[in-house]
Amino acid sequence: MRFNIFKNTVLLFVFIMISCASKAKSKISLKNEISYTKKNDSVIIVGANQTDKYLSFLNGKRVGIVANQTSVIFKKEKIKVMDIDPETNERSVEHVVEKDTMTHLVDSLMSLKIDIKKVFSPEHGFRGRVDAGELVKDGIDTKTNLPIVSLYGKNKKPTKEQLEGLDVVVFDIQDVGVRFYTYISTLHYIMEACSEQGIPVLVLDRPNPNGHYVDGPTLEIKNKSFLGMHPIPLVHGMTIGEYAQMINGEKWLKNGEQCGLTVITIKNYTHDTFYSLPLRPSPNLPNDQAIKLYPSLGLFEGTNVNAGRGTEFQFQRFGAPFIDKTALIFSYTPVANFGAKYPKHKGVVCYGKDLKNEELNGFMTLKWVIEAYQNSTDKSMFFNTNNFTKHAGTDKLQKQIEAGLSETEIKATWQDALESFRETRSKYLIYD
Incomplete structure (x- = not known):
C-alpha cells in the first residue's frame, strides 16, 4: 500500500515536471518567436541607408534633393555608460551600449562631399512643420545654407529655371500609401519636370506602412487634382519606388514621356512586413x-x-x-x-x-x-x-452615402476597378 502511494506520488511528480517543462518550452518558443519578429523588423534597411549602392550616381554630379524631415539615414552609435550602484548611488562598471540615432540625408551627403545645390520642399516643408494645405515658402536652410525651393507654393512642379544646373535629382520622402497624401503627386511632378529637362531621378525607397492592402474608390480622371492625379484606388499598396515605376510604365507623365529612373530598393522588406515609422511623416500623423x-x-x-x-x-x-x-x-x-x-x-x-x-x-x-x-x-x-x-x-461616394446605401453595398461597386488595378499594379511590384 505504502509502495503504491509512493509510486503514485513519484509518477505524479514526474508528470508535473514534464508538464512544467512542456509549458516552459512553450514559453521559450513564444519568446523566441516574439524576439524573431522584432529582429526581423529591425533589419529592414531603407534605400537611403545603402550609400554603397548610390554614391556612384552622385559623385561628381550637381545634385538636387526632394526631402523633408523623414529623409534620414539610420545609425547605431556606440556610447559609454556607467552602471549606478542602487545602494550607494555611486558609479561602478563602465560599459558600451548601442544607441539608435539618425542623420538627415542632406547632412550625410554633404559630409561625404556630395555637391548638393538645392533642396526641393513638399507639403509641410523641409523640416515638416507647416500645416496641411498651408503654402510653403522658398528660403534658405539655416543649418546647411542650401536654397530651399518650395513645391507647395507658387508652383507644384519645378520650373526649367529651378532645375537648371542639376545633373540628377534624388527623391527621398516617407509615404503612407494613401492617394490624397500629396507626396506621390509631388513625385509625379518631379519626374515630369526632370523628364522634360533630361535629368535622371534617383528614388531612395522606404516601406509603406499601409502597403499590405488595396482598397477604396478608384479616382475618375475628371476629378483629377493635387489630391489625386492618377486612376488608382484610395489605398494603393505600393512603395514610393514601385509607384514611380508605375508612373513611368503607364506613361502618366505629360505627353506620355518617361523619366530616367533608378530605384534603390529596401532590404528585408515585403508588403506584409509590419513597419513602425520612426518619425512623423507629417505633423498630423503622430503614431x-x-x-x-x-x-x-x-x-x-x-x-x-x-x-x-x-x-x-x-x-x-x-x-x-x-x-x-x-x-x-x-x-x-x-x-x-x-x-x-x-x-x-x-x-x-x-x-x-x-x-x-x-x-x-x-x-x-x-x-x-x-x-x-x-x-x-x-x-x-x-x-x-x-x-x-x-x-x-x-462624386458617386457622396451620392451613395446621402442615398443611405450601406458600406457593403458601396464597397461592392468598387470591386471591378480594384481588380483591374491589382492586375496593373502587379507589373510594378518590387517586393513580395
Whole structure:
C-alpha cells in the first residue's frame, strides 16, 4: 500500500515536471518567436541607408534633393555608460551600449562631399512643420545654407529655371500609401519636370506602412487634382519606388514621356512586413494608429467634421458640433496646436467618437463617415462637396452615402476597378 502511494506520488511528480517543462518550452518558443519578429523588423534597411549602392550616381554630379524631415539615414552609435550602484548611488562598471540615432540625408551627403545645390520642399516643408494645405515658402536652410525651393507654393512642379544646373535629382520622402497624401503627386511632378529637362531621378525607397492592402474608390480622371492625379484606388499598396515605376510604365507623365529612373530598393522588406515609422511623416500623423486609420478618417477632410486636428489624437477621433450628442457622446474641443493653427471648429465642443484603441488593419472602412452623416442634426452642413469629391476621387461616394446605401453595398461597386488595378499594379511590384 505504502509502495503504491509512493509510486503514485513519484509518477505524479514526474508528470508535473514534464508538464512544467512542456509549458516552459512553450514559453521559450513564444519568446523566441516574439524576439524573431522584432529582429526581423529591425533589419529592414531603407534605400537611403545603402550609400554603397548610390554614391556612384552622385559623385561628381550637381545634385538636387526632394526631402523633408523623414529623409534620414539610420545609425547605431556606440556610447559609454556607467552602471549606478542602487545602494550607494555611486558609479561602478563602465560599459558600451548601442544607441539608435539618425542623420538627415542632406547632412550625410554633404559630409561625404556630395555637391548638393538645392533642396526641393513638399507639403509641410523641409523640416515638416507647416500645416496641411498651408503654402510653403522658398528660403534658405539655416543649418546647411542650401536654397530651399518650395513645391507647395507658387508652383507644384519645378520650373526649367529651378532645375537648371542639376545633373540628377534624388527623391527621398516617407509615404503612407494613401492617394490624397500629396507626396506621390509631388513625385509625379518631379519626374515630369526632370523628364522634360533630361535629368535622371534617383528614388531612395522606404516601406509603406499601409502597403499590405488595396482598397477604396478608384479616382475618375475628371476629378483629377493635387489630391489625386492618377486612376488608382484610395489605398494603393505600393512603395514610393514601385509607384514611380508605375508612373513611368503607364506613361502618366505629360505627353506620355518617361523619366530616367533608378530605384534603390529596401532590404528585408515585403508588403506584409509590419513597419513602425520612426518619425512623423507629417505633423498630423503622430503614431502608428493614426497612420492605420488615416485612409478611413482622411475622408473627413472633405467634410465639415473635425478628424482630430487641434488635439493630440489626430486621425484617431472625429467630431463636430452638429453631430447628435445623444447618439455619439464622446466630446472634445479642438484648439490651435502643432500642425493645426486653425483646426475645424476651433474652440467649439465637438461630438463624435474616440478611436485611439480601435482595431483596424488590412482594409479601410466607411462606417464612421456614414455614422457621422446619419447622426448629423443638419445634414446640409456635412459635406464640402467639391473637396469631398477630390478626396474620394469620385462624386458617386457622396451620392451613395446621402442615398443611405450601406458600406457593403458601396464597397461592392468598387470591386471591378480594384481588380483591374491589382492586375496593373502587379507589373510594378518590387517586393513580395
